[in-house]
Amino acid sequence: MSETNLVNANLEFQKSFDASLQPAEEVRRSPEVQAEVERIGKADTYFSLDRDTELFDWLDDQRDAKLCGYITSATGSGLLKACQLYRTQYVKRRGTLLEIPATVIYAEIEQHGTPTDLYCSILEEIGHPLTNVGTLRDLRSRVWGTLKGYSVKILIIGNADYLTLEAFNELIDIFMKLRLPIILVGTYYLGDNILERKSLRYVRVHDSFLESYEFPNLTKQEIIEVVDDWEETFLPKNRRLNLTQIDSAISYLEHKSKGLIEPLYDLLRKIAILKLDEPSFELNQHNLTRKFGRRKEPKIKSHRKG
Structure with a gap:
């Protein structure tokens, strides 16, 4: 094999090797979807109540x-x-x-x-x-x-x-x-x-x-307000999750967040990314529980004395 052919062969091997090292999300997602995932992952806000x-x-x-x-x-x-x-x-x-x-x-x-x-x-x-x-x-x-x-x-x-x-x-x-x-x-x-x-x-x-x-935890009605604000702030109108229109989904968010706004925001990011990866995923309490079953609930310890 000539020196030129040897160099070309090495380059092809390197390209193949580099492709095998691509992050899993880049392999399973298009660049556009991956960019949206990155944007949602960085979503940070606070809704005043x-x-x-x-x-x-x-x-x-x-x-x-x-x-x-x-x-x-x-x-x-x-x-x-x-x-x-x-x-x-x-x-x-x-x-x-x-x-x-x-x-x-x-x-x-x-x-x-x-x-x-x-x-x-x-x-x-x-x-x-x-x-x-x-x-x-x-x-x-x-x-x-x-x-x-x-x-x-x-x-x-x-x-x-x-x-x-x-x-x-x-x-x-x-x-x-x-x-x-x-x-x-x-x-x-x-x-x-x-x-x-x-x-x-x-x-x-x-x-x-x-x-x-x-400082109190969120009520169910406040959770609904926070979810609506988050979707309006971070999701395009044509890709809104409309979670507040799904009572069982709100019940799931209330249970898993225990009324804490930061865990609630964590869950919203996860659900939004899930819908990007699985557009046909039906949002309800049963499916969300099955999908995120490993996630623990926050510990809200009794702090009152008496």
Whole structure:
């Protein structure tokens, strides 16, 4: 075999080998369908409901009365997105910076929730991320000065379950010195376990956050509203699923999501992709249960005491 023929043979073999390594979805789907699957997979939204308005009214009351407090909900309830929405009603951005005055600051905590993590999260939210953290004393001084300079009226801390005792105490000091109400946002574990700890070291934390609010799960009617909004937002009119017109499908979504908006959005993405792959699939509770039977329901633990 000549050198040219050998090169051509190697190229053909490589093409054949590369084709065998194509992802399974690219083999079974057309490029157009795969592009639509990718788009739906990235669908991210949040639909505001009456429960959000009620939460915002409570936050307004806390801000006006300069009272600290905490909000709890089940994981996946949408509470963190609701808090972000509340902030956008009061604060505008100019590029990466918040415009002054910034009445509401909402910062999310990441593990491990130390005072340094807390202060860095606040500065990042405002648009002043640090490249050199420095000492805790310097960091504290910068954050306090920034909060005063931006005329902040309420500070909301998401994922407050992650905070250490030292970080809780930093927040209490902010409230005591600046008269800036602090709102902790987390799961039921925050209220039932962290703030109720019997340790004497947590008495100051417990007594500083006496006001509470429980963010509710979705009712069946609210699930219907969310599903309608999601289909209208992400699906072309000629490919709407019309799930709200199928009572058994709504019953399935209610059961599998347990009234939590994030698991509900997860299910909507799965169902929309399923219909792309199997256009003749009949949407009803029986078929959906059979198709997604391995999916577990969220655990909605009893959190009430009594």
